[in-house]
Amino acid sequence: MQISSRFTVAVHIFACIHTFGGERKVTSEFLAMSTNVNPVIIRKILSQLKSAGLVDIARGSGGAAIAKPLCDINLLDIYNAVECVGGGGLFHFHENPSEQCPVGRNIHQVLDDKLVRVQTAMENELSSITLEDVMRDVDRLVKS
Amino acid sequence: MQISSRFTVAVHIFACIHTFGGERKVTSEFLAMSTNVNPVIIRKILSQLKSAGLVDIARGSGGAAIAKPLCDINLLDIYNAVECVGGGGLFHFHENPSEQCPVGRNIHQVLDDKLVRVQTAMENELSSITLEDVMRDVDRLVKS
DNA sequence: GATGTTGTAATCGAAAAGATTACAACATCA
DNA sequence: TGATGTTGTAATCTTTTCGATTACAACATC
Numbered sequence: 001m002q003i004s005s006r007f008t009v010a011v012h013i014f015a016c017i018h019t020f021g022g023e024r025k026v027t028s029e030f031l032a033m034s035t036n037v038n039p040v041i042i043r044k045i046l047s048q049l050k051s052a053g054l055v056d057i058a059r060g061s062g063g064a065a066i067a068k069p070l071c072d073i074n075l076l077d078i079y080n081a082v083e084c085v086g087g088g089g090l091f092h093f094h095e096n097p098s099e100q101c102p103v104g105r106n107i108h109q110v111l112d113d114k115l116v117r118v119q120t121a122m123e124n125e126l127s128s129i130t131l132e133d134v135m136r137d138v139d140r141l142v143k144s
Numbered sequence: 145m146q147i148s149s150r151f152t153v154a155v156h157i158f159a160c161i162h163t164f165g166g167e168r169k170v171t172s173e174f175l176a177m178s179t180n181v182n183p184v185i186i187r188k189i190l191s192q193l194k195s196a197g198l199v200d201i202a203r204g205s206g207g208a209a210i211a212k213p214l215c216d217i218n219l220l221d222i223y224n225a226v227e228c229v230g231g232g233g234l235f236h237f238h239e240n241p242s243e244q245c246p247v248g249r250n251i252h253q254v255l256d257d258k259l260v261r262v263q264t265a266m267e268n269e270l271s272s273i274t275l276e277d278v279m280r281d282v283d284r285l286v287k288s
Numbered sequence: 289g290a291t292g293t294t295g296t297a298a299t300c301g302a303a304a305a306g307a308t309t310a311c312a313a314c315a316t317c318a
Numbered sequence: 319t320g321a322t323g324t325t326g327t328a329a330t331c332t333t334t335t336c337g338a339t340t341a342c343a344a345c346a347t348c
Binding site for chain 4: 148149150181182184185202203204205206228
């Protein structure tokens with residue numbers, strides 16, 4: 001099972017706004033071309049990024065812009081914005097272990113803190129990478 | 145999107161073998177009871193754990209046993225054994241970014257090393273937790 | 289050979305993702 | 319003011335993946 005492609009699409013969106021925002025209007029149609037993802041999906045992702053305060057969207061006239069300085073947005077912000085981690089966390093537990101079995105009765109308590117540690121390690125690494133870091137590489141590659 | 149419950153089921157299986165292996169035969173039927181997961185699924189997970197050299201299974205007579213010392217099995221071993229990470233890694237990339245767009249052409253190269261770092265952070269944390277650590281907590285809770 | 293178990297294929301239903309169509313709401317400009 | 323281009327969103331469809339289930343062959347032990 002993998003983390004959905006909405007996350008990489010979202011970073012791609014930021015890279016496009018950063019690269020083309022100065023010279024043209026970055027619409028969902030344009031982003032759909034660049035990502036090769038359906039424009040409705042793009043609009044849904046943009047809407048999630050807007051709800052998280054990461055982008056501004058001009059309704060009607062169209063076009064998206066990055067809402068904060070690049071150094072103030074990290075990959076965890078983006079991950080949390082677009083990935084529907086509805087309380088469940090990264091790991092999916094089997095729902096109904098037996099209450100009769102002493103192992104089944106306690107497995108949740110045994111594993112929970114350990115899985116939280118693993119998820120936190122991932123989130124810490126995500127949060128250590130900012131859009132400034134990403135755009136540095138984007139600029140280098142795009143302009144060569 | 146979440147990591148499938150096969151992982152937590154697998155750890156549950158180890159906990160059952162550890163706890164009950166001395167006093168009774170731990171069959172897929174028994175494990176199905178404790179986990180409340182279908183016995184065929186249990187057998188499939190057991191089969192994956194066996195392929196990874198983590199358990200021994202007695203065909204015909206039945207019953208599973210842990211194949212190595214507890215301190216020599218960590219959660220990453222189990223994760224890799226049961227999670228079908230077919231080359232793709234933890235993150236799912238959007239498949240076909242535009243080759244025409246300079247951003248689309250380079251987004252993969254920009255993100256790949258960063259996503260590998262994130263996945264590695266998760267794997268390092270997983271590998272730092274051994275079954276010995278897990279069973280310490282299992283013993284404490286089960287015997288109280 | 290009877291019994292209990294594992295191995296595995298086949299099928300089913302549910303959930304989630306993404307694609308697509310359709311259309312209302314909105315802003316801009318001629 | 320109305321034509322145009324865009325966003326917001328609902329509805330439907332397909333694909334994929336997971337887990338449940340049934341069925342049965344292969345196997346070990348008594």
